[in-house]
Amino acid sequence: MDRNTEINTPNREVRLPDVPVLVASGNQAIWLSAEGEIETTNLREAAVRVNKMPPLVVHRLNIARRLGINPFPAFDLLELYAFIHPAETCLPTARGLAKAVGLIPSADPEEQALALFEAMNILLNNLTGLTGKKRKSAAAVAMVMGQAGWNWAPSVLSAVGLPENKTRFGGLDAWSNLQEWPDFAPESPADDIAVSEFEARARLKELLGDNAEARPQQADFSAMTSHAFVPRNQADAPNIVLAEAGTGTGKTLGYISPASIWAEKNGVAVWISTYTKNLQRQIDDELDRLYPISEEKAQKVVVRKGRENYLCLLNFEEALQGGAAQKSEQISLGLVARWVGATRDGDMVGGDFPSWLMELEGRSRITRLADRRGECIYSACSHYRKCFIEKSTRKARKADIVIANHALVMINAATRPDDPNLPKRYVFDEGHHLFDAADSAFAAHLTGQETAELRRWVAGSDTGRKNRMRGLENRLSDLIGEDEEGQEALQQAIQAARKLPSDGWMSRVREGTPNGAMEEFLVHIRGQVLARCGQPDSPYSVECPAEEFTPEIIPSAQRLDGALKALSTPLTTLAKILLKKLDEEAEELETATRHRIDAAVQGISRRNNLSIMPWRAVLKGLEDTTPEKFVDWLAIDRIGGRDLDLGYYRSYIDPTEPFAEAILKPSHGVVITSATLRDNFEDAESWQSADMRTGTHHLVLPPARVHLPSPFDFAKQTKVIVVTDVRRDHMKEVSSAYRELCLASGGGALGLFTAIWRLRAVHENIRGPLAAAGLDLYAQHQDALDTSTLVDIFREEENSVLLGTDAVRDGVDVPGRSLRLIVFDRMPWPRPDLKHKARKKAFGGSRYDDKLTRLKLKQAYGRLLRREDDFGVFILLDSMMPSRLISAFPPEVEIQRLGLKDAIALTRNFIAEKEQALNKNIIG
Numbered sequence: 001m002d003r004n005t006e007i008n009t010p011n012r013e014v015r016l017p018d019v020p021v022l023v024a025s026g027n028q029a030i031w032l033s034a035e036g037e038i039e040t041t042n043l044r045e046a047a048v049r050v051n052k053m054p055p056l057v058v059h060r061l062n063i064a065r066r067l068g069i070n071p072f073p074a075f076d077l078l079e080l081y082a083f084i085h086p087a088e089t090c091l092p093t094a095r096g097l098a099k100a101v102g103l104i105p106s107a108d109p110e111e112q113a114l115a116l117f118e119a120m121n122i123l124l125n126n127l128t129g130l131t132g133k134k135r136k137s138a139a140a141v142a143m144v145m146g147q148a149g150w151n152w153a154p155s156v157l158s159a160v161g162l163p164e165n166k167t168r169f170g171g172l173d174a175w176s177n178l179q180e181w182p183d184f185a186p187e188s189p190a191d192d193i194a195v196s197e198f199e200a201r202a203r204l205k206e207l208l209g210d211n212a213e214a215r216p217q218q219a220d221f222s223a224m225t226s227h228a229f230v231p232r233n234q235a236d237a238p239n240i241v242l243a244e245a246g247t248g249t250g251k252t253l254g255y256i257s258p259a260s261i262w263a264e265k266n267g268v269a270v271w272i273s274t275y276t277k278n279l280q281r282q283i284d285d286e287l288d289r290l291y292p293i294s295e296e297k298a299q300k301v302v303v304r305k306g307r308e309n310y311l312c313l314l315n316f317e318e319a320l321q322g323g324a325a326q327k328s329e330q331i332s333l334g335l336v337a338r339w340v341g342a343t344r345d346g347d348m349v350g351g352d353f354p355s356w357l358m359e360l361e362g363r364s365r366i367t368r369l370a371d372r373r374g375e376c377i378y379s380a381c382s383h384y385r386k387c388f389i390e391k392s393t394r395k396a397r398k399a400d401i402v403i404a405n406h407a408l409v410m411i412n413a414a415t416r417p418d419d420p421n422l423p424k425r426y427v428f429d430e431g432h433h434l435f436d437a438a439d440s441a442f443a444a445h446l447t448g449q450e451t452a453e454l455r456r457w458v459a460g461s462d463t464g465r466k467n468r469m470r471g472l473e474n475r476l477s478d479l480i481g482e483d484e485e486g487q488e489a490l491q492q493a494i495q496a497a498r499k500l501p502s503d504g505w506m507s508r509v510r511e512g513t514p515n516g517a518m519e520e521f522l523v524h525i526r527g528q529v530l531a532r533c534g535q536p537d538s539p540y541s542v543e544c545p546a547e548e549f550t551p552e553i554i555p556s557a558q559r560l561d562g563a564l565k566a567l568s569t570p571l572t573t574l575a576k577i578l579l580k581k582l583d584e585e586a587e588e589l590e591t592a593t594r595h596r597i598d599a600a601v602q603g604i605s606r607r608n609n610l611s612i613m614p615w616r617a618v619l620k621g622l623e624d625t626t627p628e629k630f631v632d633w634l635a636i637d638r639i640g641g642r643d644l645d646l647g648y649y650r651s652y653i654d655p656t657e658p659f660a661e662a663i664l665k666p667s668h669g670v671v672i673t674s675a676t677l678r679d680n681f682e683d684a685e686s687w688q689s690a691d692m693r694t695g696t697h698h699l700v701l702p703p704a705r706v707h708l709p710s711p712f713d714f715a716k717q718t719k720v721i722v723v724t725d726v727r728r729d730h731m732k733e734v735s736s737a738y739r740e741l742c743l744a745s746g747g748g749a750l751g752l753f754t755a756i757w758r759l760r761a762v763h764e765n766i767r768g769p770l771a772a773a774g775l776d777l778y779a780q781h782q783d784a785l786d787t788s789t790l791v792d793i794f795r796e797e798e799n800s801v802l803l804g805t806d807a808v809r810d811g812v813d814v815p816g817r818s819l820r821l822i823v824f825d826r827m828p829w830p831r832p833d834l835k836h837k838a839r840k841k842a843f844g845g846s847r848y849d850d851k852l853t854r855l856k857l858k859q860a861y862g863r864l865l866r867r868e869d870d871f872g873v874f875i876l877l878d879s880m881m882p883s884r885l886i887s888a889f890p891p892e893v894e895i896q897r898l899g900l901k902d903a904i905a906l907t908r909n910f911i912a913e914k915e916q917a918l919n920k921n922i923i924g
């Protein structure tokens, strides 16, 4: 085959890099040489070759991981794609990239290598079509990236030509072309007009279209959820609907129907909240039915996330000004500049910023461009009127539907308890996660990392990079102006914050050379944990009870309490002075300045009320017993033997209590829904677990409850097998079982694990055999790809195998043939740590363990059927499954206890039979 090294266009000759193409597939490497020759080698040989000449690849880090070597220089097509198609999605595999540029993806690795060469041609050809501003901008950015050593730059510049003028940021000042947000008059008060069942059903019908198949459960679901959209009759008693809707009910469109009518009738947004950013994206996609015209959708729907998810233009500008420490940073900034010019909303995490680009360029390098630490200076920022976060906040005020996540909703409510503009109507999808989300949101952990973060927020960076971490002085000084009391309080707060942990605190604590009261406290906490935990040298987190303290802890806690008081007092003074200014200067203050002051007061109150005050309460109460509603413990947080954090931890035993106080009670109507709200085992009391996990038992009025069974035929479409002769703690046996089962299903298999080390052991053992059988294996904690990308690849590649832990279990939505087998490594019992021990005691002893475990099994099994014609096998490699947990599965499904040999045969036969039937239907 001939590989030309030039593309001739009417105007320019595009220079192609003269390098081989490399595709790693299973345990083979395919080389397509610059002369067009194709050769197959093993991975070891490939590892030697890549160091001689940088090859053309897709995702160089993942290829390096597969070859078992350190990252190497390469022409990564993903970078070229991100430059040419910024803010567009593409799976980071050879097939994914081929598909993204319009080629037909092939399963054959040789064809994939040829396709990559073709893809490069197509991409560079795309560039030759650029004209005007677009061409100039691409040329300017490519020039800067080229000067920093980007290896695609010569080809890109040959396609677009050289830039004409030199500008201050070399064309990377992408903010200059962004639109400003428009000003609107304040919103009128919302109406409170009810939505009826009839209206909800009618809207659903409209959304589904005339030809849609009748789905009575979905219509009933929609009608029931409309009960949350009527005016409430009593303060603190919202209209709550708890709705468990089995898989396939179509609950998203079901609740969108009454929610959208409510928003239209009353001129106020309904907030739909889900657990993960991926699920936010899925709900956003479903809303295309309601708003098929994209311009209308852009006005009516907004996806909201925490501000740490969005690019801060000021941080980006400062990164450009600061001069990149490494040349490669200029390359990353160039790619970010291209994305800034194309993004829908500036969302870098789960939005249109490719997650693989974050991995390729370095996660911390990219995420520090976001407003991670709440350092925004609002209207004092030169980009304020173009700011992505401000745009999104303003859009949410005018939208009909806001798609948020549980964490954001909880933080918003907890930090602004008296804000009259907080939402009054919510839909919580994935409601079974509310307990865990509340657990994170309302905890008060007094740890090294938390206090170091507070120090940075108040006093700014220690590193001398003046602007990046601004500190309160930069953010508030001009607002306080000549007010002497204010300036003094500001300086006192900064001095007090400097006594909290600074960079390098963990090493000082480990060496016993603390600096300041908090580091000293941590030295003693660490001493107690190591003295009393079972395995001080464990590579995993260790903990001990927060009681019977060592003699040094109490006096050290008192000193720390004094240090925190010295910080809290001036912060309170500052907040008061700012509020007084808002009041006294009401007539003169510009709206933007008012917002800025308001945000500053909120930031201070949040740190004071949600961090410093609870910490001080912990420290003051050390000599007493822990208040009944909390569980306290001391811990060193470790991963793989590396200490990440340590300190004194406090959680609510029942975190749904503050959730109910902060969110449910002030609201007027709430739908809480999920496919797994109840615990089947309890029968008559089956709603108890739903109340317990959602906080509805804390309300004066009980919720309306509805259960709608799944329309799927689980008995016919699934098999559940408990394997009886594999010893769950013998990883060789567990690995053999995984290998044979994945081979029997021909891929399409999801391996779920209860611990990362177990996943790694199995991965190591099955990697070779699966590769030899032509099955691609992907794994969380192993591949250099984030979880959502791994799931996207798994969904797309029908015969691949994916291994993962909890996040994969909860986040997988894979309809169709790509998921036909789930293998769980052992019973997913809860981790027996101190927090769990306290909850177990409070919530019914071992019944609580059973309940949590059943819910996890139910959740995992529920992944198998997402569409009516889906089918699959669920296998548990743990003969110790107690029969009382069988109710995790639908009653009509028989649980078969089989030896591995029979389980493999049944898996193979069942899948073959179902596929045959499916093919017949398609052909028929």
Ligand code: SF4
Residues within 6 Å of the ligand: 311, 312, 313, 314, 315, 371, 375, 376, 377, 378, 379, 381, 382, 383, 384, 387, 388, 389, 390
């Ligand atoms: S307004 Fe705040 S978040 Fe927005 S660009 Fe400026 S500093 Fe960043």
